[in-house]
Amino acid sequence: xxxxxxxxxxxxxxxxxxxxxxxxxxxxxxxxxxxxxxxxxxxxxxxxxxxxxxxxxxxxxxxxxxxxxxxxxxxxxxxxxxxxxxxxxxxxxxxxxxxxxxxxxxxxxxxxxxxxxxxxxxxxxxxxxxxxxxxxxxxxxxxxxxxxxxxxxxxxxxxxxxxxxxxxxxxxxxxxxxxxxxxxxxxxxx
Numbered sequence: 001x002x003x004x005x006x007x008x009x010x011x012x013x014x015x016x017x018x019x020x021x022x023x024x025x026x027x028x029x030x031x032x033x034x035x036x037x038x039x040x041x042x043x044x045x046x047x048x049x050x051x052x053x054x055x056x057x058x059x060x061x062x063x064x065x066x067x068x069x070x071x072x073x074x075x076x077x078x079x080x081x082x083x084x085x086x087x088x089x090x091x092x093x094x095x096x097x098x099x100x101x102x103x104x105x106x107x108x109x110x111x112x113x114x115x116x117x118x119x120x121x122x123x124x125x126x127x128x129x130x131x132x133x134x135x136x137x138x139x140x141x142x143x144x145x146x147x148x149x150x151x152x153x154x155x156x157x158x159x160x161x162x163x164x165x166x167x168x169x170x171x172x173x174x175x176x177x178x179x180x181x182x183x184x185x186x187x188x189x190x
Contacts, residue, residue, distance in 0.1 A: 074133035
Protein backbone atom coordinates (compact mmCIF):
# COMPACT_ATOMS: atom_id res chain seq x y z
CA UNK A 1 0.00 0.00 0.00
CA UNK A 2 1.13 3.43 -0.72
CA UNK A 3 1.42 6.11 1.86
CA UNK A 4 -1.52 8.11 0.50
CA UNK A 5 -3.76 5.03 0.83
CA UNK A 6 -2.44 4.46 4.33
CA UNK A 7 -3.08 8.09 5.22
CA UNK A 8 -6.58 7.84 3.77
CA UNK A 9 -7.33 4.75 5.92
CA UNK A 10 -6.00 6.47 9.03
CA UNK A 11 -8.08 9.57 8.23
CA UNK A 12 -11.22 7.47 7.69
CA UNK A 13 -10.61 5.58 10.94
CA UNK A 14 -10.19 8.83 12.88
CA UNK A 15 -13.26 10.33 11.18
CA UNK A 16 -15.29 7.26 12.11
CA UNK A 17 -13.87 7.38 15.62
CA UNK A 18 -14.96 11.05 15.92
CA UNK A 19 -18.34 10.54 14.17
CA UNK A 20 -19.49 7.73 16.48
CA UNK A 21 -19.22 9.76 19.68
CA UNK A 22 -20.75 12.80 17.90
CA UNK A 23 -23.80 10.75 16.92
CA UNK A 24 -24.11 9.42 20.47
CA UNK A 25 -23.73 12.96 21.85
CA UNK A 26 -26.36 14.26 19.41
CA UNK A 27 -28.74 11.48 20.48
CA UNK A 28 -28.14 12.26 24.17
CA UNK A 29 -28.69 15.97 23.53
CA UNK A 30 -32.01 15.15 21.84
CA UNK A 31 -33.02 13.00 24.84
CA UNK A 32 -31.95 15.79 27.22
CA UNK A 33 -34.11 18.29 25.32
CA UNK A 34 -37.14 15.94 25.38
CA UNK A 35 -36.67 15.30 29.10
CA UNK A 36 -36.44 19.04 29.71
CA UNK A 37 -39.74 19.59 27.88
CA UNK A 38 -41.41 16.79 29.85
CA UNK A 39 -40.08 18.25 33.10
CA UNK A 40 -41.48 21.68 32.19
CA UNK A 41 -44.85 20.11 31.39
CA UNK A 42 -44.88 18.23 34.70
CA UNK A 43 -43.98 21.39 36.62
CA UNK A 44 -46.83 23.30 34.93
CA UNK A 45 -49.28 20.45 35.57
CA UNK A 46 -48.30 20.33 39.25
CA UNK A 47 -48.75 24.10 39.55
CA UNK A 48 -52.16 23.84 37.85
CA UNK A 49 -53.20 21.07 40.25
CA UNK A 50 -52.01 23.07 43.25
CA UNK A 51 -53.99 26.09 42.01
CA UNK A 52 -57.11 23.99 41.39
CA UNK A 53 -56.81 22.47 44.87
CA UNK A 54 -56.41 25.91 46.43
CA UNK A 55 -59.43 27.28 44.53
CA UNK A 56 -61.52 24.21 45.40
CA UNK A 57 -60.64 24.66 49.06
CA UNK A 58 -61.62 28.35 49.00
CA UNK A 59 -64.95 27.57 47.28
CA UNK A 60 -65.57 24.63 49.62
CA UNK A 61 -64.88 26.70 52.74
CA UNK A 62 -67.26 29.45 51.58
CA UNK A 63 -69.94 26.92 50.55
CA UNK A 64 -69.60 25.04 53.84
CA UNK A 65 -69.94 28.21 55.90
CA UNK A 66 -73.09 29.22 53.99
CA UNK A 67 -74.64 25.77 54.41
CA UNK A 68 -73.80 25.62 58.11
CA UNK A 69 -75.40 29.05 58.56
CA UNK A 70 -78.52 27.85 56.72
CA UNK A 71 -78.69 24.71 58.87
CA UNK A 72 -78.28 26.74 62.06
CA UNK A 73 -80.97 29.21 60.94
CA UNK A 74 -83.35 26.37 60.05
CA UNK A 75 -82.81 24.70 63.42
CA UNK A 76 -83.31 28.00 65.24
CA UNK A 77 -86.47 28.66 63.21
CA UNK A 78 -87.70 25.15 63.94
CA UNK A 79 -87.13 25.65 67.67
CA UNK A 80 -88.93 29.00 67.61
CA UNK A 81 -91.93 27.54 65.75
CA UNK A 82 -92.08 24.59 68.17
CA UNK A 83 -92.12 27.08 71.06
CA UNK A 84 -94.87 29.10 69.37
CA UNK A 85 -96.96 25.96 68.83
CA UNK A 86 -96.48 25.04 72.50
CA UNK A 87 -97.61 28.52 73.56
CA UNK A 88 -100.70 28.30 71.36
CA UNK A 89 -101.57 24.81 72.60
CA UNK A 90 -101.20 26.01 76.17
CA UNK A 91 -103.34 29.05 75.41
CA UNK A 92 -106.13 26.98 73.85
CA UNK A 93 -106.05 24.45 76.68
CA UNK A 94 -106.49 27.27 79.23
CA UNK A 95 -109.38 28.63 77.18
CA UNK A 96 -111.25 25.37 77.78
CA UNK A 97 -111.52 26.21 81.50
CA UNK A 98 -112.67 29.74 80.67
CA UNK A 99 -115.26 28.44 78.19
CA UNK A 100 -116.78 26.24 80.89
CA UNK A 101 -117.41 29.36 82.97
CA UNK A 102 -119.03 31.23 80.06
CA UNK A 103 -121.48 28.83 78.39
CA UNK A 104 -121.98 31.06 75.32
CA UNK A 105 -118.34 30.51 74.28
CA UNK A 106 -118.55 26.73 74.28
CA UNK A 107 -119.65 26.73 70.66
CA UNK A 108 -116.54 28.61 69.52
CA UNK A 109 -113.39 26.48 69.51
CA UNK A 110 -111.10 28.85 67.63
CA UNK A 111 -109.15 27.76 64.56
CA UNK A 112 -106.87 25.44 66.47
CA UNK A 113 -108.03 22.19 64.85
CA UNK A 114 -108.46 23.63 61.38
CA UNK A 115 -105.72 22.97 58.86
CA UNK A 116 -105.99 26.65 57.98
CA UNK A 117 -105.67 27.79 61.54
CA UNK A 118 -102.65 29.38 63.15
CA UNK A 119 -101.45 26.09 64.59
CA UNK A 120 -101.81 24.35 61.21
CA UNK A 121 -99.89 27.13 59.54
CA UNK A 122 -97.14 26.91 62.13
CA UNK A 123 -96.94 23.15 61.67
CA UNK A 124 -96.42 23.69 57.93
CA UNK A 125 -93.71 26.24 58.68
CA UNK A 126 -92.13 23.79 61.12
CA UNK A 127 -91.97 21.05 58.48
CA UNK A 128 -90.48 23.56 56.03
CA UNK A 129 -87.70 24.41 58.50
CA UNK A 130 -87.08 20.73 59.25
CA UNK A 131 -86.99 19.86 55.53
CA UNK A 132 -84.62 22.75 54.82
CA UNK A 133 -82.28 21.59 57.58
CA UNK A 134 -82.39 17.96 56.37
CA UNK A 135 -81.86 18.85 52.68
CA UNK A 136 -79.06 21.30 53.43
CA UNK A 137 -77.35 18.73 55.69
CA UNK A 138 -77.60 16.12 52.93
CA UNK A 139 -76.24 18.61 50.37
CA UNK A 140 -73.40 19.51 52.72
CA UNK A 141 -72.51 15.85 53.25
CA UNK A 142 -72.52 15.27 49.46
CA UNK A 143 -70.39 18.35 48.80
CA UNK A 144 -67.93 17.35 51.53
CA UNK A 145 -67.61 13.87 50.04
CA UNK A 146 -67.06 15.23 46.50
CA UNK A 147 -64.46 17.68 47.80
CA UNK A 148 -62.68 14.93 49.70
CA UNK A 149 -62.62 12.71 46.60
CA UNK A 150 -61.31 15.55 44.43
CA UNK A 151 -58.58 16.44 46.91
CA UNK A 152 -57.58 12.78 47.25
CA UNK A 153 -57.36 12.29 43.48
CA UNK A 154 -55.57 15.60 42.94
CA UNK A 155 -53.07 14.84 45.70
CA UNK A 156 -52.34 11.40 44.23
CA UNK A 157 -51.99 12.83 40.73
CA UNK A 158 -49.70 15.59 41.99
CA UNK A 159 -47.51 13.01 43.76
CA UNK A 160 -47.24 10.90 40.59
CA UNK A 161 -46.28 13.98 38.58
CA UNK A 162 -43.75 15.04 41.22
CA UNK A 163 -42.19 11.57 41.32
CA UNK A 164 -41.99 11.54 37.51
CA UNK A 165 -40.39 14.97 37.55
CA UNK A 166 -37.76 13.89 40.08
CA UNK A 167 -36.98 10.73 38.09
CA UNK A 168 -36.71 12.69 34.84
CA UNK A 169 -34.44 15.28 36.44
CA UNK A 170 -32.10 12.50 37.60
CA UNK A 171 -32.11 10.89 34.16
CA UNK A 172 -31.49 14.28 32.54
CA UNK A 173 -28.59 14.95 34.91
CA UNK A 174 -27.10 11.54 34.06
CA UNK A 175 -27.48 12.18 30.33
CA UNK A 176 -25.85 15.61 30.68
CA UNK A 177 -22.99 14.00 32.59
CA UNK A 178 -22.55 11.43 29.79
CA UNK A 179 -22.44 14.21 27.19
CA UNK A 180 -19.77 16.10 29.14
CA UNK A 181 -17.84 12.88 29.71
CA UNK A 182 -17.94 11.88 26.02
CA UNK A 183 -16.96 15.38 24.89
CA UNK A 184 -13.99 15.43 27.25
CA UNK A 185 -13.02 11.87 26.19
CA UNK A 186 -13.22 12.90 22.52
CA UNK A 187 -11.11 16.01 23.13
CA UNK A 188 -8.51 14.04 25.07
CA UNK A 189 -8.24 11.33 22.41
CA UNK A 190 -7.78 13.79 19.53
